[in-house]
Amino acid sequence: xxxxxxGAGPGDPELLxxxxxxxxxxxxxxIWAGSLIHPQILTLLPQECDIHDSAKMTLDETTDVIAxxxxxxxxxxxxxxxxxxxxxxxxxxxxxxxxxxxxxEVVPGISSFQAAAAALKVELTLPEExxxxxxxxxxxxxxxxxxEELENLAAIGATLCLFLSAGKLDEVCKRLSPFYGxxxxxxxxxxxxxxxxxxxxxxLSTLPQQAKGYERTALILVGRALAKKxxxxxxxxxxxxxxxxxxxxxxDCPATGGKx
Numbered sequence: 223x224x225x226x227x228x229g230a231g232p233g234d235p236e237l238l239x240x241x242x243x244x245x246x247x248x249x250x251x252x253i254w255a256g257s258l259i260h261p262q263i264l265t266l267l268p269q270e271c272d273i274h275d276s277a278k279m280t281l282d283e284t285t286d287v288i289a290x291x292x293x294x295x296x297x298x299x300x301x302x303x304x305x306x307x308x309x310x311x312x313x314x315x316x317x318x319x320x321x322x323x324x325x326x327e328v329v330p331g332i333s334s335f336q337a338a339a340a341a342l343k344v345e346l347t348l349p350e351e352x353x354x355x356x357x358x359x360x361x362x363x364x365x366x367x368x369x370e371e372l373e374n375l376a377a378i379g380a381t382l383c384l385f386l387s388a389g390k391l392d393e394v395c396k397r398l399s400p401f402y403g404x405x406x407x408x409x410x411x412x413x414x415x416x417x418x419x420x421x422x423x424x425x426l427s428t429l430p431q432q433a434k435g436y437e438r439t440a441l442i443l444v445g446r447a448l449a450k451k452x453x454x455x456x457x458x459x460x461x462x463x464x465x466x467x468x469x470x471x472x473x474d475c476p477a478t479g480g481k482x
Contacts, residue, residue: 229331337414354380376401381445407448
């Protein structure tokens with residue numbers, strides 16, 4: 223018997239890992255985050271699989287299902303949206319299983335911030351612009367540590383990917399503008415990788431109006447890297463030597479536009 227915490231990816235069933243798909247295809251019990259995961263992913267489950275929607279369940283109830291399956295020697299897939307290590311609420315579930323001496327494994331998945339970057343066709347890190355990506359959220363019923371408030375994160379100037387914050391889009395943009403500038407590229411991606419995906423590129427000053435109405439299952443991205451303009455990477459620069467390639471020394475360097 224095995225218990226698997228499985229990342230379902232951002233929504234598109236083709237973005238499941240091969241391991242995740244294999245586990246789903248053989249699962250006898252599946253507890254899934256019904257409010258967040260695309261239902262099409264459930265079509266991979268066998269017809270005889272016992273399916274539970276965790277959106278309607280408490281921690282005690284999901285733990286009871288797993289414990290009962292353990293007694294019956296039944297494999298369980300605990301299916302989480304995106305990458306379970308990010309806002310997956312799996313720590314508390316694993317703590318319960320540790321207390322019950324129930325073994326488990328974790329299968330990573332593609333996060334929605336990665337799918338959002340793909341939808342926008344951007345690289346979140348650009349040479350000499352930003353080399354840091356911050357994954358965070360705004361404060362809500364779950365408060366943030368004071369050191370992680372938006373103003374403190376914004377002071378770094380890194381690319382920001384904000385989960386669970388679309389309902390406060392106007393506030394977010396106002397709080398970030400003094401640090402990034404009102405003209406800083408900003409975007410909102412709703413249902414990244416889903417059939418009804420919406421990707422809106424704007425600036426901090428214009429995004430609240432352009433993305434009005436998307437208050438759930440949307441990600442906010444902010445940073446100069448979204449402009450798709452920056453210094454060229456050294457990795458493929460003909461004048462740059464690294465462990466797998468010697469620099470072009472004949473004076474003709476296409477990557478720099480001509481002679482050195």
